[in-house]
Amino acid sequence: MAPPFLKTREEYQRLVDSVDTFLLDCDGVIYHGPKVVEGVKTVLDMFRAAGKKVIFVTNNGTKSRRKLCDTLNKLDLGATIEECFGSAYASAVYLAEVMNFPKDKKVYVVGEEGLEEELDEFGILHCGGSDPEDRNFKPPIIWDDFKPDPTVGAVVCAFDSWINYKKMAKAMSYLRDDPNVVLIQTNTDPTFPTHGTVYPGSGSLSIGIVNASKREPLVIGKPNKHMMDAVLAHHKFDPSRALMVGDNLLTDIEFGLNSNIRTLLVMGGVTKHEQIYGENPSKTVPDLVIESFGNFAVLADKA
Amino acid sequence: MAPPFLKTREEYQRLVDSVDTFLLDCDGVIYHGPKVVEGVKTVLDMFRAAGKKVIFVTNNGTKSRRKLCDTLNKLDLGATIEECFGSAYASAVYLAEVMNFPKDKKVYVVGEEGLEEELDEFGILHCGGSDPEDRNFKPPIIWDDFKPDPTVGAVVCAFDSWINYKKMAKAMSYLRDDPNVVLIQTNTDPTFPTHGTVYPGSGSLSIGIVNASKREPLVIGKPNKHMMDAVLAHHKFDPSRALMVGDNLLTDIEFGLNSNIRTLLVMGGVTKHEQIYGENPSKTVPDLVIESFGNFAVLADKA
Numbered sequence: 001m002a003p004p005f006l007k008t009r010e011e012y013q014r015l016v017d018s019v020d021t022f023l024l025d026c027d028g029v030i031y032h033g034p035k036v037v038e039g040v041k042t043v044l045d046m047f048r049a050a051g052k053k054v055i056f057v058t059n060n061g062t063k064s065r066r067k068l069c070d071t072l073n074k075l076d077l078g079a080t081i082e083e084c085f086g087s088a089y090a091s092a093v094y095l096a097e098v099m100n101f102p103k104d105k106k107v108y109v110v111g112e113e114g115l116e117e118e119l120d121e122f123g124i125l126h127c128g129g130s131d132p133e134d135r136n137f138k139p140p141i142i143w144d145d146f147k148p149d150p151t152v153g154a155v156v157c158a159f160d161s162w163i164n165y166k167k168m169a170k171a172m173s174y175l176r177d178d179p180n181v182v183l184i185q186t187n188t189d190p191t192f193p194t195h196g197t198v199y200p201g202s203g204s205l206s207i208g209i210v211n212a213s214k215r216e217p218l219v220i221g222k223p224n225k226h227m228m229d230a231v232l233a234h235h236k237f238d239p240s241r242a243l244m245v246g247d248n249l250l251t252d253i254e255f256g257l258n259s260n261i262r263t264l265l266v267m268g269g270v271t272k273h274e275q276i277y278g279e280n281p282s283k284t285v286p287d288l289v290i291e292s293f294g295n296f297a298v299l300a301d302k303a
Numbered sequence: 304m305a306p307p308f309l310k311t312r313e314e315y316q317r318l319v320d321s322v323d324t325f326l327l328d329c330d331g332v333i334y335h336g337p338k339v340v341e342g343v344k345t346v347l348d349m350f351r352a353a354g355k356k357v358i359f360v361t362n363n364g365t366k367s368r369r370k371l372c373d374t375l376n377k378l379d380l381g382a383t384i385e386e387c388f389g390s391a392y393a394s395a396v397y398l399a400e401v402m403n404f405p406k407d408k409k410v411y412v413v414g415e416e417g418l419e420e421e422l423d424e425f426g427i428l429h430c431g432g433s434d435p436e437d438r439n440f441k442p443p444i445i446w447d448d449f450k451p452d453p454t455v456g457a458v459v460c461a462f463d464s465w466i467n468y469k470k471m472a473k474a475m476s477y478l479r480d481d482p483n484v485v486l487i488q489t490n491t492d493p494t495f496p497t498h499g500t501v502y503p504g505s506g507s508l509s510i511g512i513v514n515a516s517k518r519e520p521l522v523i524g525k526p527n528k529h530m531m532d533a534v535l536a537h538h539k540f541d542p543s544r545a546l547m548v549g550d551n552l553l554t555d556i557e558f559g560l561n562s563n564i565r566t567l568l569v570m571g572g573v574t575k576h577e578q579i580y581g582e583n584p585s586k587t588v589p590d591l592v593i594e595s596f597g598n599f600a601v602l603a604d605k606a
């Protein structure tokens with residue numbers, strides 16, 4: 001059955017009254033590229049003033065929470081680090097708090113400084129990543145240079161603009177040689193949007209490592225429940241009074257469904273009206289739909 | 304039903320008498336790493352002297368035929384360039400002779416000099432590849448540097464030890480922006496064997512481009528029939544008197560089955576005895592099995 005499309009002030013108010021924690025996707029909900037969605041700043045301020053918890057939940061695995069916060073605040077959105085939850089941070093939370101990753105083991109990082117910063121936050125040892133020895137690889141391949149570090153216990157893959165053959169081969173060799181080494185992908189987004197188009201995303205950079213190692217990876221980011229496990233391990237809130245807000249059926253809305261959290265789809269992002277209300281609608285159905293997250297701003301007028 | 308396991312001189316002779324063209328996988332059939340399989344040199348010389356055609360059919364997409372020939376002759380196998388058929392050459396044949404790739408269009412190459420050399424052989428224009436502008440990419444990413452060449456009509460992906468984000472993003476953007484640009488993978492081998500182990504292979508380097516572009520690639524190499532189409536476009540022979548010899552069920556034997564060519568599996572490579580004769584045999588069944596391709600050397604004694 002098609003979900004209700006919220007249109008009136010009363011419908012908005014009823015929803016907001018039923019929610020204590022707003023889990024918000026960023027691109028497509030809060031902003032489109034460099035432009036903040038109209039009304040969103042008012043909505044965020046209003047929710048915070050009403051004591052509601054706001055958590056920005058993004059699959060971005062390159063940026064640390066600190067960097068995500070900077071990005072939001074360059075748009076004047078008044079974010080705090082505690083409100084930011086990216087898949088790099090979620091991966092660190094998952095390793096530290098869900099998996100109890102051993103303090104004497106290292107993570108081999110296929111990723112950038114943002115991921116390393118989050119691992120540092122939890123005292124998780126790591127190698128690879130921004131190490132110039134791996135970043136500045138130039139062929140020819142000298143196989144004997146690929147010295148494995150015997151203390152590596154996990155490979156974590158995020159977006160890495162320095163991806164190269166050495167990084168792929170080292171990551172793969174840890175997985176090949178020891179079945180106890182786990183493979184984690186911060187997220188599997190095949191592309192990411194920028195400059196009005198899309199380019200290869202995190203999932204497309206690490207799929208080669210998955211393919212070569214023939215391993216089933218643990219994927220942290222939306223739509224996987226692991227991301228919610230990490231959010232809940234860190235933020236205590238009542239899931240029955242939380243709402244996942246997003247523009248993408250396959251990441252955001254599936255994420256809510258997989259985690260048993262109510263979902264609100266916003267239009268104006270990647271989802272088309274007919275995917276919800278057309279003759280052959282998507283099998284992924286949100287609980288509620290709204291034109292824009294900024295629409296809640298009308299509730300601020302009542303004061 | 305389990306295939307016959309050839310063991311006697313008479314069985315060997317009967318098979319050889321029925322074959323005019325031997326299509327030979329290299330690693331696992333002709334040599335294991337740096338070591339030629341015992342008897343193989345004698346067998347090759349004997350077959351050539353008897354007027355049989357020998358074609359080395361390999362998924363290696365890095366080396367040109369010239370380089371493959373050098374590799375075989377460093378092992379003193381008396382190969383000629385005409386006997387060598389790698390997936391880089393097969394891709395060039397396919398573009399030129401099967402697809403009639405336009406003379407005024409370019410191939411964007413994710414690969415090395417061997418592939419470029421084969422494209423040059425057919426007068427196919429190309430860019431990317433060994434161009435230092437793409438090879439020597441260093442982050443940060445400056446998107447405006449990714450200037451697309453409007454004459455690109457195909458992306459061809461092979462093993463490329465210089466793989467980097469710029470190459471992936473450029474390849475993907477050609478495919479994203481123009482549905483007429485075709486995506487070709489020389490082969491999809493997930494790993495390749497070296498130094499007694501395996502490392503990420505061609506298929507694992509280009510799977511990210513496939514994933515990001517959401518395209519169905521045209522895969523040339525074994526086990527795909529395209530490789531046989533290219534072999535047959537170049538070498539004229541009677542398929543009913545040809546034999547594909549290999550050690551790998553999923554590449555070599557499937558290749559023969561897909562191309563309607565008889566197959567001979569050699570043991571001592573990647574396939575285990577129980578995969579053929581065990582209780583749960585592989586669904587891929589060769590026509591015949593032999594312990595080693597070198598076993599045919601006994602036939603040379605009769606002279």
